[in-house]
Amino acid sequence: MTVKKSGKLFIHFTFLTTSIVPLQNRNCFVPISEIIAVEETEFNKKQRNIGRWQKMAKLHAFTVHYVKKARNHRWRCRDATFWCVDEHLCNQWTQALKELLEMQKSRPKQLLVYINPYGGKRQGKRIYEQKVAPLFSLASISTDVVVTEHANHAKDNLFEVNIYKYDGVVCVGGDGMFSEVMHGLIGRMQKDSGIDQNNPKASLVQCNICLVFYFSGSTDCICYSTVGISDPVTSALHIIVGDCQPLDVSSVHHNNTFLKYSVSLLGYGFYGDILKDSEKKRWMGPMRYDYSGFKTFLSHHYYEGTIAYQPAKQTHGSPRDKESCRMGCYICKQSEKQLAEQNKEHGLKHEEGEEEWKVIKGKFLAINAVNMSCACPRSPKGLSPAAHLADGSADLILVRKCSRFNFLRYLVRHTNQDDQFDFPFVDVYRVKCFQFTSKLSEDNESNVMDIGKKRFGQFCRDHPACCCNIVNSTWNCDGETLDSSAIEVRVHCQLMKLFARGIEEDCKDEAAHSQSSIEQLL
Numbered sequence: 001m002t003v004k005k006s007g008k009l010f011i012h013f014t015f016l017t018t019s020i021v022p023l024q025n026r027n028c029f030v031p032i033s034e035i036i037a038v039e040e041t042e043f044n045k046k047q048r049n050i051g052r053w054q055k056m057a058k059l060h061a062f063t064v065h066y067v068k069k070a071r072n073h074r075w076r077c078r079d080a081t082f083w084c085v086d087e088h089l090c091n092q093w094t095q096a097l098k099e100l101l102e103m104q105k106s107r108p109k110q111l112l113v114y115i116n117p118y119g120g121k122r123q124g125k126r127i128y129e130q131k132v133a134p135l136f137s138l139a140s141i142s143t144d145v146v147v148t149e150h151a152n153h154a155k156d157n158l159f160e161v162n163i164y165k166y167d168g169v170v171c172v173g174g175d176g177m178f179s180e181v182m183h184g185l186i187g188r189m190q191k192d193s194g195i196d197q198n199n200p201k202a203s204l205v206q207c208n209i210c211l212v213f214y215f216s217g218s219t220d221c222i223c224y225s226t227v228g229i230s231d232p233v234t235s236a237l238h239i240i241v242g243d244c245q246p247l248d249v250s251s252v253h254h255n256n257t258f259l260k261y262s263v264s265l266l267g268y269g270f271y272g273d274i275l276k277d278s279e280k281k282r283w284m285g286p287m288r289y290d291y292s293g294f295k296t297f298l299s300h301h302y303y304e305g306t307i308a309y310q311p312a313k314q315t316h317g318s319p320r321d322k323e324s325c326r327m328g329c330y331i332c333k334q335s336e337k338q339l340a341e342q343n344k345e346h347g348l349k350h351e352e353g354e355e356e357w358k359v360i361k362g363k364f365l366a367i368n369a370v371n372m373s374c375a376c377p378r379s380p381k382g383l384s385p386a387a388h389l390a391d392g393s394a395d396l397i398l399v400r401k402c403s404r405f406n407f408l409r410y411l412v413r414h415t416n417q418d419d420q421f422d423f424p425f426v427d428v429y430r431v432k433c434f435q436f437t438s439k440l441s442e443d444n445e446s447n448v449m450d451i452g453k454k455r456f457g458q459f460c461r462d463h464p465a466c467c468c469n470i471v472n473s474t475w476n477c478d479g480e481t482l483d484s485s486a487i488e489v490r491v492h493c494q495l496m497k498l499f500a501r502g503i504e505e506d507c508k509d510e511a512a513h514s515q516s517s518i519e520q521l522l
């Protein structure tokens with residue numbers, strides 16, 4: 001067995017020495033950063049017949065637990081046991097490896113865990129106890145666990161506990177639970193720094209202390225877009241190795257009042273209507289989205305309104321790029337540098353540039369603003385395949401009034417390789433902020449509301465067959481409805497940090513890469 005240095009430290013299990021021998025007959029190559037734990041092992045003679053050694057002397061052994069990368073971004077914990085007759089040599093190896101692990105400074109030691117016992121088919125608590133907690137204890141991570149008793153329990157609790165003693169916060173639940181914990185964390189950080197969340201122009205304080213991760217929901221789009229899979233063991237292993245992925249967060253305001261934060265989808269029209277309808281069908285579980293999706297598709301409502309946005313000029317990418325945001329993304333790294341420079345120059349007080357606003361009026365079937373691709377099992381490439389996790393911008397997708405058939409063609413392209421933005425009725429912009437006002441609220445504000453419209457119900461009186469809805473739609477903010485249709489949205493670059501590393505290139509590439517690294521080492 002050898003430990004070699006080549007930029008990163010790697011442990012290379014092989015059979016080169018006769019003094020220390022792996023129990024299983026295999027070759028393996030693991031970066032130190034992906035070792036979970038090293039333990040002294042009681043050598044069990046029944047484990048394997050190792051011939052003459054067994055009879056000659058007392059054997060000493062240690063076990064290395066490490067990350068094994070499987071298909072589709074899935075991670076698993078595997079172990080390799082090494083034995084030798086020399087107790088001193090065995091101890092030296094164990095000690096050396098433990099010291100190397102101690103040097104991995106980004107690894108969490110103490111975590112605060114919130115479990116929603118009702119989220120994700122009510123399996124969250126069982127999954128945590130059976131699959132996740134044993135891994136945390138193997139990696140010597142201590143945890144304080146809170147099983148929530150009601151909605152907002154975790155959020156309220158985050159305002160009371162001493163969050164600064166934890167290296168991270170883990171939430172066991174779906175996108176809804178993630179959103180709740182994120183609101184608790186960001187809110188607490190702003191409160192402690194004296195920042196008024198109601199001010200839409202306030203520069204928010206980054207959450208550096210606490211990192212969040214989650215699993216086991218019904219859409220799990222944050223997991224799919226940041227790790228590539230929603231799987232509790234994979235998530236737990238990313239936490240243990242201390243992976244850290246910055247994440248953009250949008251703040252949503254109405255009339256100088258803070259409404260919510262969003263990390264995945266802010267959707268008006270189609271996705272807002274699906275959510276509103278599906279809330280009444282919670283008992284159907286994840287199927288509710290398919291049912292309400294079909295119903296909303298058939299209703300084919302569109303909404304009039306005005307969008308004003310500021311383009312994100314600072315970012316290097318475009319929503320029509322063919323390259324997606326992946327681990328170590330160059331575009332997100334550039335934004336990180338820019339942010340660090342800005343913070344150095346101005347502290348938190350960034351000057352609001354008087355940059356030009358672009359204004360678009362129209363009739364829309366859907367208005368979607370996404371901070372990440374929003375990949376999920378229903379749409380493996382997501383709503384905006386080239387959106388970046390941490391570039392300080394959101395992709396604003398406008399789907400204008402079109403026929404049902406064309407809208408179906410647009411939706412189907414979320415499930416195949418064709419470009420979903422390549423339609424004359426779809427526009428996409430990379431933005432740093434935007435505002436939306438529905439026609440109805442504009443009319444209300446200017447007091448030109450035709451009372452007749454109210455009396456004759458919700459469909460447009462002038463064009464009864466046009467499906468033009470004169471009531472507002474609802475904003476879907478990461479799976480929760482907003483009370484106001486007129487909103488002001490701003491992207492805060494890298495406000496949060498996740499226990500993740502971005503999506504890794506697929507396993508084929510990885511296998512090729514590790515093979516070449518082995519060859520370099522030998």
Ligand SMILES: Nc1ncnc2c1ncn2[C@@H]1O[C@H](COP(=O)(O)OP(=O)(O)OP(=O)(O)O)[C@@H](O)[C@H]1O
Binds near residue numbers: 115116174177180
């Ligand atoms: N003990 C509890 N009782 C009731 N509601 C809770 C409890 N704990 C958390 N919640 C709330 O339940 C909501 C949904 O949680 P979660 O996201 O875990 O479930 P889900 O059914 O998987 O939903 P999603 O569709 O968001 O994936 C969250 O908004 C959270 O605030």
Ligand SMILES: CCCCCCCCCCCCC/C=C/[C@@H](O)[C@H](CO)NC(=O)CCCCC
Binds near residue numbers: 476
């Ligand atoms: C012919 C079939 C074509 C099918 C095309 C389907 C395209 C689906 C794209 C799905 C995008 C999901 C975006 C994620 C939003 C989450 O923040 C939110 C909270 O979990 N989920 C929903 O609002 C739930 C939204 C569910 C929508 C179905």
Ligand SMILES: [Ca+2]
Binds near residue numbers: 248370390393
């Ligand atoms: Ca982004």
